[in-house]
Amino acid sequence: MTEMWWIRRDARLADNPALLGAQEHGPAAAVFAWTPPIDQWSGRRRAHLARVLSSLREATGGAVGIRRDRADNAVLAVAREHDSRVVWASREYSPAGIRAQEAVQRALADDGRELRFVGSPYAVAPGRVVKNDGDEYRVFTPFSRAWREHGWRAPAHAADPDYLAAVDSDVDLEAEAARGDSEDPLAEPVEAREAGVLDAWHEFVENGLGAYAAERDRPDLESTSRLSVPLAFGQIHSRTVLAATGAIRGDAARKFESEVAWREFHADVLFRHPRAQRESLTPVIPEDAWARDDESADAWAAWRDGRTGYPLVDAGMRELAATGTMHNRVRMVVASFLVKDLHVPWQRGADHFRRALLDYDHAQNQLNWQWVAGTGRDAAPYFRIFNPESQAAKFDPERRYVRRWISELDTPDYPSPIVDHATERAASLADFQRGKALR
Ligand code: FAD
Numbered sequence: 001m002t003e004m005w006w007i008r009r010d011a012r013l014a015d016n017p018a019l020l021g022a023q024e025h026g027p028a029a030a031v032f033a034w035t036p037p038i039d040q041w042s043g044r045r046r047a048h049l050a051r052v053l054s055s056l057r058e059a060t061g062g063a064v065g066i067r068r069d070r071a072d073n074a075v076l077a078v079a080r081e082h083d084s085r086v087v088w089a090s091r092e093y094s095p096a097g098i099r100a101q102e103a104v105q106r107a108l109a110d111d112g113r114e115l116r117f118v119g120s121p122y123a124v125a126p127g128r129v130v131k132n133d134g135d136e137y138r139v140f141t142p143f144s145r146a147w148r149e150h151g152w153r154a155p156a157h158a159a160d161p162d163y164l165a166a167v168d169s170d171v172d173l174e175a176e177a178a179r180g181d182s183e184d185p186l187a188e189p190v191e192a193r194e195a196g197v198l199d200a201w202h203e204f205v206e207n208g209l210g211a212y213a214a215e216r217d218r219p220d221l222e223s224t225s226r227l228s229v230p231l232a233f234g235q236i237h238s239r240t241v242l243a244a245t246g247a248i249r250g251d252a253a254r255k256f257e258s259e260v261a262w263r264e265f266h267a268d269v270l271f272r273h274p275r276a277q278r279e280s281l282t283p284v285i286p287e288d289a290w291a292r293d294d295e296s297a298d299a300w301a302a303w304r305d306g307r308t309g310y311p312l313v314d315a316g317m318r319e320l321a322a323t324g325t326m327h328n329r330v331r332m333v334v335a336s337f338l339v340k341d342l343h344v345p346w347q348r349g350a351d352h353f354r355r356a357l358l359d360y361d362h363a364q365n366q367l368n369w370q371w372v373a374g375t376g377r378d379a380a381p382y383f384r385i386f387n388p389e390s391q392a393a394k395f396d397p398e399r400r401y402v403r404r405w406i407s408e409l410d411t412p413d414y415p416s417p418i419v420d421h422a423t424e425r426a427a428s429l430a431d432f433q434r435g436k437a438l439r
Contacts (some may be wrong), residue, residue, distance in 0.1 A: 001025065002165050004084040006075050006104065007032040007064065008092060009121050009234035011056045012194045015155040016237075017119040021088040029082040029165045030064040033074035034176075037096075042355055044324045047180025050173040051192035052233050057173070059194065065167025071100045072107040078167055079113050090234075091117040093126040093271040094362045121231070122264050123152035123238045126271035129264075136272055140378040143268070144261040155240045187323040190229055190358060197230040205244050213255040219316075219327035220401040225256070228359035229325070231263070238263065266367035269377045277366050278347060280375035284382045289431035291343040299342045302418050303334070304352060306406070309417035312392040313337045315405035322405075324358035329395050335372040336386035341424040343431075346373035374432075382432045385425050 005022040007030055013019065022028035032053055038046060057064055067074035079087055087108060092101060105115040120126070129147045130136060137143035191197050204225045215223035230236045238260050245253040270276055291299070302308045306317035316330035326334070331353075338349045350369040354360055370376030374384075396402055399409075408414045 002027065002029050002082040002084050004028060004075070004079055004082065004087040005030040006071070006087050006089040006115075007056075008090050008097075009232070010090045010119075010237075011052050011233060012235050012237070013056075013059060013161055014158040014194065014198065014236075015240045016090075016159055017156055018088040018090045018117075019159045020156055021116065021118050022086075023159060023163050027163045027165045028088075029078055029084055029167050030060075031074055031078040031167055032064065032066050033071040034066055034068045034171045035070055035074075035100075041360075042324065043180040045358055045360065047177045048190060048192060048229070048358055049233065050176035050180075052235060054173045054177065055193040057169075060161045060164050063161075063164035063166050064169075066169040066171040066173065068171050070103070072103040075104050075115075076107045076111060076113075079108060080111070082165060082167070085113050087113065087115050089115060089117055091120045091125065093120065093122075093267055095270075095274045095277060096362065121234060121237070122267055123147075123242055123260070124150050124264060126264075126268040129268060136268070138377055140262065140265050143265050144258055147261055147264060148257075152239050152242065155237070155243050194235045197235045201225065201227065201236060201241065201244070205248070209245070209248065209252050209256060210250075212252040214252075216255070216259075217329045217395050219330050220396045220398065220404075224328070228361075228364075232359045232361045263361075263364060265378075267363045269367055270363040273377075276370065276376070277362060280346070280373070281370060281377055282375050282379070283435070284374050285428075285431040285435040289343065289434070290345050296342060296344055299418060300344060300348070302415070303338050303342060303344075307415050307418075308337065309415040310337065310388040310392075310421075311399075311402040311406060311409060311414075312388050312396065315402040318405040320353075320356050324356060326357075327401075329391070330401075331368070332372055333386050333388055333391050335369055337388055339373045340385045340428040341388075341419055341421060343424070343428070346370060346375065382435075383429055385428060387421060387425075389421070 003022045003025055005019045005028050010016055010018060011032065019028065038049065053066055065078060067077065075087055089101065092098060101115065108115050124147055129143060129150055137146060191200055208223065208225065211223060215221050227236065227241065231238060241260060242257060245257050273281060303313070303317065306314035306321070308314055312330060313334050316326050316334045319330070320326045335346070335349055338344045339346050346369040350366055353365050357365065367376050371379045374380055374382030392402065403409055406414065
């Protein structure tokens, strides 16, 4: 009897327990549901997904099916077509992922079939790392220590790409890829093939990791792994990454693992506190401190379009618009500027990032915004406000990054600062003091 693999954020052949499970008793049928929310993604992100799925189809001789439907309908339809009693899937922990898997589970159960979970997009599944008394960790460092001690499985062997049953598709992936946003000349192509992702990762381990701890905060250097896109789409698993760094001594590998641990911490926080996707976990300033949308319309547009007159902020927002990505340090600076200099609630910034980011990941985006806003678990203290000028001087000392993205920098066409950082910083601190009195 054919068993099935429901492809989620795990479109890969290597280290894929759900696929291996489905192949245990014979060739597996595999389906990816191109659900209605995907049609709301940015063109660039949709196009990338289409390329990822195309390359998986190519690697499997066209066997995997792509169906345009809700997940419950698509999975049930293919299960019936292939007479699959058991469907294997990687478990998700975000509110939307949980809703989807519950719907699939119900649809299959009503039809006498079973959804079987194995693995997740994390080395340690959210909810697993707990204190001795079973309570959650609220602070990152002890979480990451316990996370390391908890440990993870070694990567599984790669699946056989030929051991798959042919499933019909009704999504034209080439057309979806072509519908993507027009490519900016400054945007570098993002690798969509699993083999290419693994090659790039090995190359980073060989030649990039050594300088990671010292250089990772420099947006003017290519000093980070660029794994966030393949991790978000599941072309590589964090376990695979950790197995490689675990074999390397030194600060750089430990620092890198600690960044991967942030990804796991945020997924854990969102799983335990689903309201964190919209609500501040720790409200630190009074609600009336936020600028009203109509008051902040011009400032918002200047931020969004990279015309604030603060070069590091503007370069970051232009990089985001042109490429769908932004260096982590610059993400922190632009987010802080929106929340603490322009007094716009973090949720609006997070929504903008959701529409623009290629590596969009609900837990990482919402919780990183909360970190910068000072409202999350183990967040930056609210009173620590990024100074966009000193950050630029420190992390882009030769101004190569800002020059790359702002062609009119140092000409009369470049705008003057739309706000005075010192004044807005003082206003934010006053709001914070007021908030303290209210708490
Ligand atoms: P590297 O420095 O090479 O790090 C390796 C991996 O560690 C990353 O791929 C990522 O999975 C993880 N990591 C690194 N930094 C963080 C972090 N701060 N939080 C969680 N995981 C981290 N990352 C996303 O994947 N998706 C998002 O939607 C997202 N939104 C963000 C929004 C804001 C406001 C901020 C400040 C950060 C956001 N990040 C997000 C985290 C981070 O900016 C990116 O993961 C990073 O820029 C990716 O580059 P890299 O893969 O080269 O990172």
